[in-house]
Amino acid sequence: MxxxxxxxxxxxxxxxxxxxxxxxxxxxxxxxxxxxxxxxxxxxxxxxxxxxxxxxxxxxxxxxxxxxxxxxxxxxxxxxxxxxxxxxxxxxxxxDLAGDTHYEAGLGEIKLKTSNIQASYRWENFVSVHEHRDMFRLYVTKRRGFFIPKHYFDSPEQVGHFRQLLKQHAPTTKKHLF
Structure with a gap:
């Protein structure tokens, strides 16, 4: 895989x-x-x-x-x-997030890039991750984080693959995933 x-x-x-x-x-x-x-x-x-x-x-x-x-x-x-x-x-x-936002999620980190910003978050930096029917919420502090709507993904298989990356690599005990 x-x-x-x-x-x-x-x-x-x-x-x-x-x-x-x-x-x-x-x-x-x-x-x-x-x-x-x-x-x-x-x-x-x-x-x-x-x-x-x-x-x-x-x-x-x-x-x-x-x-x-x-x-x-x-x-x-x-x-x-x-x-x-x-x-x-x-x-x-x-x-900063106006326009198209590109994400790359891999073994070590998740990267996001827009026309204005580039950011990288290591999996171990997340304190909680949540999945809802229409989006993922990833928090780097108790109150600061970002969301990834599921309509960004091309297929349900991509959503499942991203979910698996979160389950395997986000170290937090606060994982609320389907």
Whole structure:
């Protein structure tokens, strides 16, 4: 089997939107759950303070649940709108990756080249790698990384070969691959 895979493509706004959503999704879920639980606990304390106790009537339960759910839903809608706005800004401001980006992934490293930049990342520099249905995310720090959309590959076999390179050579224990 050839130990190198080459691929190229041009990022579109949808790629940036998906990357940002994947990158922040876990934080959004945890924060929404935390807000829900805090509001639920706050309402329970208020009900206790006013002598209603911890047992809810069906109407109080529906009110407490609906009110507790309101804030996480509003937060999720704001997060979604922010993700769209952020992807638009990233697409517009990221001139280094404008145009066609060429990648070479081999045994020792992955190289990327555009008309403006050339970069090389050794496999051991990645702290986490993630695969989604439409892209790979590779991180060199907890918050800094890059994405490779799967539409850059010419065939599903190339995607599989790249996945194998990640499994074999990226030393991180945080590998989330299919």
């Amino acid at each position: 050839n130990q190198e895979v080459t691929f190229h493509g041009t990022s579109i706004r949808k790629d940036f939107r998906h990357y940002y959503r994947y990158h922040t999704q876990r934080t959004m879920y945890y924060l929404s759950l935390t807000v829900f639980l805090l509001v639920w606990i706050l309402l329970s304390v208020i009900f206790m303070f006013y002598g209603l106790g911890l047992t809810y009537t069906p109407l109080e339960f529906v009110f407490a649940y609906s009110f507790s759910l309101f804030f996480p839903v509003v937060y999720a809608l704001i997060w979604y709108a922010n993700a769209r706005l952020r992807s638009f800004q990233d697409d517009r401001e990221n001139k």
